[in-house]
Amino acid sequence: MSETKPGVTLNPELLLHPEAARISLPATFQIDEIRPVRGHTRPHLTAPTLGVLSHFTGTFAGTGFNMIFRPNSAAPTTTTFPNPVSPTPPTPPSENVLELNLTKETLAFSPALGSVPNRGLEAQNDIFLNGVPYVQTISDVTNPDTGKGDGNPIGIHFEPGLWMHIPATTTTPDLATSLVRMASIPHGTTINAQCLEPAGSFNGPPTIPPVSITPFVINSNPPNLITFASQTATNNATPRIPQDLTKFIAAGTINQAILNDPNTVLRNAIAGQTITKTIVFTVSTAPAAPEFGGGTDNIAFLLGNASGGAANANAVKMAATFWIETVEHKIVIPPFKPGQPPLKIPAPAAHPEQFRPVFEVTPPHEIAKAITITVHSTQIQYSQVVLLNFAGLTWPHVSVATLVPSDTQTVPPSAWP
Template identity: 45%
Template sequence: MESEKVPTLGPLALLKGTFISTGFNQIFRPKSKSSKTKFKNAITSKEIDDNIMQLNLTSEVLTFFDPLGEIPNRGFDGQPDTFLNGIPYTQQIKDATNVDTGKGDLPGERDGIHFETGIWLFVPASTDTPKQDAELVRMASIPHGTTISARGPAKPEETTAAPSFKRVDITPTAQGRQQKPSQDVGNASTSRLPQDLKKFVDAGTITDAILKNPNTVLQNANEGKDIKQTISFSVTSNVPLRDNLGRIDGDGDADITNIPFLRGPPLEVNVPEQGSMKFLKSSNALVTTVTATLWISTVASKITVPAFTADQQPILLKPVNAKEGAPTPVFRITPDRGLSAAKTVTVFSSQIQYSQNVVLRFRGIDWPHVSVATLVPKDPIDVPASALK
């Protein structure tokens, strides 16, 4: 190892192990003239037949692997070498939407709707070429044909309270916001999957408030929890655009690349005083911007430990206030002595929440694709013997 010590991970050091979750996914996807998507109810609203808004209640597995350690980047001339560190990860999201119950409890094998591999990097400050502060970088590869390099400040925000979530708007934009009929939860005859949301509204899983602000799902997940500390950080990535048609990937310092199918055919245009330039004539689902925020919280919970003897097998317990249907941390007691009477104790666990907005461009419109989730550790959390004294 060339550096004097293992390069820091900063707040990324909190990303350890495998987490599971329930969440919510919203996307406006392109609809071609030959689309085979069928709707149960005839579309009666007056809307342009160019998109389908798909809503999913999701289940997720997010795994963080061991840190990579020293990653040398070589400087030139006056810029010294720098040493990064990073954490590889995989993310797999499946559709749990159950139209019969209005909940995310779909039985049987679930269809995958997202798979992602990537690395979270801590990039130290550089002093010469370029001069910049330390950054967090998320490098992600998505099977649709998009790669992303999203960056943000390395210094996280910290609070001794629950997270505070800003509003995120799913309304498409093109010279102003353009509200779509599919954003009306009461409209069961629109270009949306599922069309009829009544059972979801009744169950509180997809409501008017959630469509107006998907971060409501995160807020709802924290109700009744005793959150002692929250650390948060954000990253963003975008393709620099010359005009409202978009820009060819790879130009300048583009942070996002899309395969040709997504970005569409180029159109060469002669621009006065600038000469010939290439723009995007049309696109199928060009990713233009990605923004994401992670909130990592420490949650205090109470568990009631039953009486046990020293020779018993480990005991697995959930918090006394665990919500039905939501992923909940499990705590493990390994008896090394007897406990004569039941005892309620306070235990702690990590929780990860995220909100991500991927903006897709087609038909000259920017269409939000918002995903949110609340994740808890997949494996049991060992409770130290000292907690039972």
């Protein structure tokens, strides 16, 4: 293996076949209602639609960026740094560490659950949900110096959860078709984030807006922003991991533009790609009207006291925007004779470190001379902001990633001339 950029170790086999967390459900498992008598039928003879969630199929993998201001205690467990920082021990409002992670991620979806019955009361009839369980794993690949020192990635996030599709109702509540993401976070937080289902796709690539990492005074409106020295990429004497960003700035993997706006990583990832369609939606634990419900729940340690007023790190809100993109690729098919084993051809990479899908190719006829065909794959991008309250401030915790299918893709008959 060779390292061409800080935090990005390239291995073609890993790029094409990354390790992935897997969901294991019994092969015949499907949720459905219990019938009053054997043979009882109801109008819902087939599983409800998944809507936009039908794109969440199989396993995706890719790279991204994560940043979090984490509490820094004055107890013996205080984080230490190669370069001296001031003050030591930390005093308000300097009692934080800005951790920056270049990440490798897998997002694995299971088959759809089936018909999940939710019973209505009185005038509200029953509804049937459908959805997909998922497992998300994220590892830090920034630098051996910020890990265990053995060069191996360190796991920084594990998330089991469910994406569910909720049909429209007109009684209780009167609400259009919606989506919900329900997840559990190992640090002690559970989330229920919702939104109305998007009306459809639009042609072309997404327009990805900026996102800020700057903390602000809790409940200030407009936000009373408090900027820290650790947000300056060239300052090497601040409570930050990694503390010295010189080589990352040179490589363009962590620089001032990315600290100012982590969504820069998403825009960089799709530069040079041909994206023909995009679906976008934002789920939130405090969804916009007319959607309602949702929220976060935290363990006692995170809240600090019963009111959350002495929080170690109270996760008060999460919002995540997802872009589901159709990416067009041109792949070259070498000479081929019927009867040969199928070919496995990776899509061209717009960037050397980029994960890309692999296509299984079985030409329907002999290819005497290399030809180029057009194929498509699904790509998932997301930008997630969790708001953490501690030390009198609200601290944005931003995670972004670009994910492509890690399962081999099939070339459809329509792709052949």
